[in-house]
Amino acid sequence: MTVIAIVSAKGGVGKTTLAANLSVALRGDRHNVLSLDLDPQNALRLHFGISPNYNNGLAVASISKKSWLRTIVQGESGGAILPYGLVNEDQRQAFEKILQDNPGYLLREINKLNLSDDALVLLDVPPGPSVYMKEALLAANVVVVVMLADAASYATLTMMMGLIEKYCSARPSFIDYMYIINQIDRSRELASDIVDVMRAQVSNKAIAVVHQDQAIPEALACCQDVLSYEPQSRGAHDMTETAMLIEQILDNAKG
Ligand SMILES: Nc1ncnc2c1ncn2[C@@H]1O[C@H](COP(=O)(O)OP(=O)(O)OP(=O)(O)O)[C@@H](O)[C@H]1O
Numbered sequence: 086m087t088v089i090a091i092v093s094a095k096g097g098v099g100k101t102t103l104a105a106n107l108s109v110a111l112r113g114d115r116h117n118v119l120s121l122d123l124d125p126q127n128a129l130r131l132h133f134g135i136s137p138n139y140n141n142g143l144a145v146a147s148i149s150k151k152s153w154l155r156t157i158v159q160g161e162s163g164g165a166i167l168p169y170g171l172v173n174e175d176q177r178q179a180f181e182k183i184l185q186d187n188p189g190y191l192l193r194e195i196n197k198l199n200l201s202d203d204a205l206v207l208l209d210v211p212p213g214p215s216v217y218m219k220e221a222l223l224a225a226n227v228v229v230v231v232m233l234a235d236a237a238s239y240a241t242l243t244m245m246m247g248l249i250e251k252y253c254s255a256r257p258s259f260i261d262y263m264y265i266i267n268q269i270d271r272s273r274e275l276a277s278d279i280v281d282v283m284r285a286q287v288s289n290k291a292i293a294v295v296h297q298d299q300a301i302p303e304a305l306a307c308c309q310d311v312l313s314y315e316p317q318s319r320g321a322h323d324m325t326e327t328a329m330l331i332e333q334i335l336d337n338a339k340g
């Protein structure tokens with residue numbers, strides 16, 4: 086089983102969108118993919134066409150000491166998702182206290198799911214430092230850092246690198262991290278410049294580029310992934326390319 090954490094220092098860069106679409110792009114013949122929502126926004130389920138009335142999830146299960154296994158649901162496109170769950174403020178705090186008091190809790194719960202060796206677990210993580218980010222980084226074999234091609238995103242990278250250094254780098258189970266530069270608009274000079282600067286600065290890391298494409302939010306509005314909604318779109322193409330880069334990292338680790 087391989088855990089892939091999708092993280093960013095800044096909010097609204099596209100983590101949830103990427104987590105949902107990459108789960109489809111990565112599934113194929115090779116992997117079972119479980120998408121796991123670690124964000125109290127509980128929004129990942131919307132990409133899977135899960136009924137808004139489905140309130141169960143991992144936070145709810147944890148507080149009531151129930152197994153996470155029973156809260157996994159199948160999305161409309163066939164992907165499996167473990168939602169965060171709908172919680173009130175007291176429940177959210179109770180769950181965060183569990184995480185705070187039990188470092189490594191997330192990985193232990195994932196291990197209890199008895200997933201197959203080839204399974205991938207994609208974590209959708211809330212932005213910025215938090216107990217969720219810490220747990221996700223402690224569990225991750227691969228970290229995917231999402232950013233926009235703008236100066237604000239670029240400026241937060243040092244903070245993200247610090248967190249990866251602290252929670253991942255020394256762990257033998259950690260494989261590598263990579264970047265996704267999302268919502269690229271190539272017609273804008275600054276976007277192209279930032280991609281070039283990133284490629285020059287981190288030449289030893291994989292960098293995937295996902296263009297701004299209306300098909301991506303349109304697919305969400307139809308409760309679909311972009312690969313099913315518009316397979317010929319730029320967005321679908323970019324998701325497939327990004328999934329291939331992730332596969333490469335996994336293959337390199339196997340030797
Ligand atoms: N490549 C893209 N092209 C067009 N729109 C996109 C793209 N990626 C994301 N979006 C849109 O950007 C918005 C933010 O995306 P999303 O909610 O996935 O970000 P996030 O990083 O998960 O946010 P948060 O930090 O709040 O969890 C959404 O409206 C989404 O549809």
Ligand SMILES: [Mg+2]
Pocket residue numbers: 100101102124126128209
């Ligand atoms: Mg999100």
